[in-house]
Amino acid sequence: MHAMQYEITLPADYDLGIIRKRVADKGHLLDAHPGLGLKAYLVRERGRDGSPVNQYAPFYLWRTAEGMNSFLWGPGxxxxxxxxxxxxxxHWLGAGLAHGAVPDAPATSTSTSTATSTSITATRHIVRLPESDDPAEAVERALAESPAHPALHTAAVAVDPSRWELVRFALWYGPAPDDVPGIRYQVLHLSRPELDRLPGGRHW
Known part of the structure; x- marks a missing residue:
């Protein structure tokens, strides 16, 4: 598994309706992309959930490197x-994955500012591993701490060994629990063509 994200920070007065329309028009194009576990079309809205910026920041879990390459070098x-x-x-190397126990919601989350009972949200928490930490032990701890919450959709742990940076990414049915650290995102659409083929537990 490979985790991937890019962040496009937009002006403070940017109309996020442009991003919402873009996702509504094009989000389905990756609903069957080979090698893709999931793509969460994420946005942050200035002044909402503590965000200081407007941002479009999709997050990916790739099942195969070939799928990731075909996207990065392709038309999308x-x-x-x-x-x-x-x-x-x-880019982070996948270390482990937890599937939530709640039955899956529709692929499309809310595309309006009004959340619904089936809306999906996301959190991302990044920590730098101190030089004194054993990376393997840090990853094991992160996997052991994966949230066993009834609202959990999917949780992933991944590592960038060039920075020794660990990322925890989670999708939630409805608002993320208050005690979960990290940046909060709205999910405009969720493509998950091969999520069921990503194994749970640690990935080594």
């Missing part, structure tokens, strides 16, 4: 780069 990412400028793409 090229089109996004043409519209917004080429963003830096962050």
């Amino acid at each position: 990412f090229r089109g996004l780069s043409a519209d917004f400028g080429r963003p830096a793409v962050r």
